[in-house]
Amino acid sequence: MQHTKVIETPVEKRKVVIKTMLTGAERETVDNAQMQYMKTDNGTDFVITDMKKVTLAQKHELINLSVLSIDEDGTDCLSRLQRMPEPDYQFVYSSILEEQKKMMELISPASS
Numbered sequence: 001m002q003h004t005k006v007i008e009t010p011v012e013k014r015k016v017v018i019k020t021m022l023t024g025a026e027r028e029t030v031d032n033a034q035m036q037y038m039k040t041d042n043g044t045d046f047v048i049t050d051m052k053k054v055t056l057a058q059k060h061e062l063i064n065l066s067v068l069s070i071d072e073d074g075t076d077c078l079s080r081l082q083r084m085p086e087p088d089y090q091f092v093y094s095s096i097l098e099e100q101k102k103m104m105e106l107i108s109p110a111s112s
Contacts, residue, residue, distance in 0.1 A: 009088035
């Protein structure tokens with residue numbers, strides 16, 4: 001069962017369906033997005049080569065996995081979102097982060 005929420009962007013008034021919870025595999029995919037920007041000389045110690053690219057890669061992966069549809073169309077959501085006005089893009093991303101934060105609060109030891 002997917003947990004979803006419909007949000008409406010503030011500028012273009014687009015209906016965006018986002019996941020309110022990722023699967024464990026999806027979370028690992030987001031977390032591993034940084035690996036393409038890491039290098040190692042000895043095979044055990046890894047160094048991030050470009051922190052901006054790491055941050056952007058994780059952001060894009062989170063959006064890609066979290067946005068299910070825009071105006072009932074589920075194709076190429078990340079690219080379509082990137083072409084929206086910045087306030088809409090930031091609103092969707094902030095909404096995803098807010099839902100992720102709520103999910104983490106549900107599973108934190110302090111909440112049990």
